[in-house]
Amino acid sequence: MIKIFVDSGSSIKxxxxxxxxxxxxxxxxLLGETxxxxxxxxxxxxxxxxxxxxxxxxxxxxxxLEKAQQMVEQYTNKGDQVLFITISSKISGTYSSLKxxxxxxxxxxxxxSLSAVGGIRLLVLEAQKHLGKPIDEIVKILDELKMRIKVVAIPETLDYLLKGGRxxxxxxxxxxxxxxxxxxxxxxxGVKVVDKKIGTKKAMGYIAKALEQFGFDENYPIVPSYTYNVENLEKLISVTDEKYHKYMLEFDNLDPAIACHWGPNAYGYIFVGDENIL
Structure with a gap:
């Protein structure tokens, strides 16, 4: 049997x-000293x-890492195989440590994963389709897919990009x-600023059109994502072409691994697109 592991940077609760x-x-x-x-x-x-x-x-x-080893060995000691999908090595040392x-x-x-949150969810969903195959074949499938996963978002404030050195x-x-x-x-x-718009309306327009601009692949779902407050995301969906709505999964309130980079009230889409764009 193959068991899929993720870290909480997947935003899977x-x-x-x-x-x-x-x-x-x-x-x-860490929040403060705790x-x-x-x-x-x-x-x-x-x-x-x-x-x-x-x-x-x-x-x-x-x-x-001691906990990681104990969790994994509960499966490998029984002869099972473990497929561990981690948050991007571009924003965390988790991958290299587990490797x-x-x-x-x-x-x-x-x-x-070279991604995070909903990007990892997309990889999990893909891996589940292929669990009857050899584990190295599944790894190859994921390695190809991850190059096409796009995470595009708008932070409400620039403060956290400043604090994070972006x-x-x-x-x-x-x-x-x-x-x-x-x-x-x-x-x-990795994480980068791909464009800048004056005002929320223009920024939302950019994200709303990103699905088309970045070659959205209809064989995969869209993960609408936000940090803390869903209101901005709901506005974004309302200005996004309705033909994309049927591909959208349940909204994902993103975990601290991303919130610390983007801050509260950020919002955007995670989807599979063209590898050569973004």
């Missing part, structure tokens, strides 16, 4: 793991209560004065 047939390794993060295991010590609502209520900037850290941890275990394959103080100041909304992407090249 503990309450979903049975439905999706996965095991979830919690990432850890360390939490994602969706274990605090659920997503508890995280935002502290994040916003106390105005603390979260810092993510590696998962508990090293399991390098001598012939029953474990660790896959760098903007200089000069860019932050000019952008704040002009009410510039950056368009953020996460793909195989």
């Amino acid at each position: 503990q309450s979903e793991k049975e439905k999706l047939g996965v095991e979830i390794l919690p990432l850890r993060y 360390e939490y295991e994602d969706d274990v010590d605090l659920d997503i609502n508890g995280f935002y209560d502290i994040f916003i209520g106390q105005d603390l900037f979260p810092k993510t850290s590696l998962p508990n 090293t941890l399991f390098e001598d275990n012939k029953n474990v394959r660790v896959v760098d 903007l200089s103080k000069k860019e932050w100041l000019i952008g704040s004065i002009l009410k510039i909304k950056p368009i953020i992407s996460l793909s195989q090249t």
Whole structure:
């Protein structure tokens, strides 16, 4: 049997793991001086209560590797194989740590998603279609698909891009004065600002058209995503061509691994598109 593992950077909640047939390794993060295991010590609502209520900037850290080994060996000790899909190595050291941890275990394959949150969900859904195949064949399928996964979003404020080192103080100041909304992407090249628009309306228009511009593949669903408040996402969907609505999964309230980069009230789409765009 092949068991799929993800880390909590997938934004797959503990309450979903049975439905999706996965095991979830919690990432850890710091809020102030306190360390939490994602969706274990605090659920997503508890995280935002502290994040916003106390105005603390979260810092993510590696998962508990001893716990990871124990979880995985519950399966490999029975002769099962484990397919571990991790948050992108471009924003976390989780992949490299797990790759090293399991390098001598012939029953474990660790896959760098080069994505996060809904992008990992798309890889899980794809892997489930192929569970009857050899594990290395599944890895090859995922390695090809992950190059086409697009994460495009609009943060409500530039503050978290400044704190995370994605903007200089000069860019932050000019952008704040002009009410510039950056368009953020996460793909195989990492997190980057792919465009900038003046005002929310123009920024929403860019994301609404991104599905067409980036070659949306109708064989895969769209994961509408947001941090904390769903209102902006609902507005985005309302200005998106209705022909795409039938492909949309349930809205995903993103976990701390992404919220610390984008801040609360960010919103956007995650989907499979053309590898050569973005």
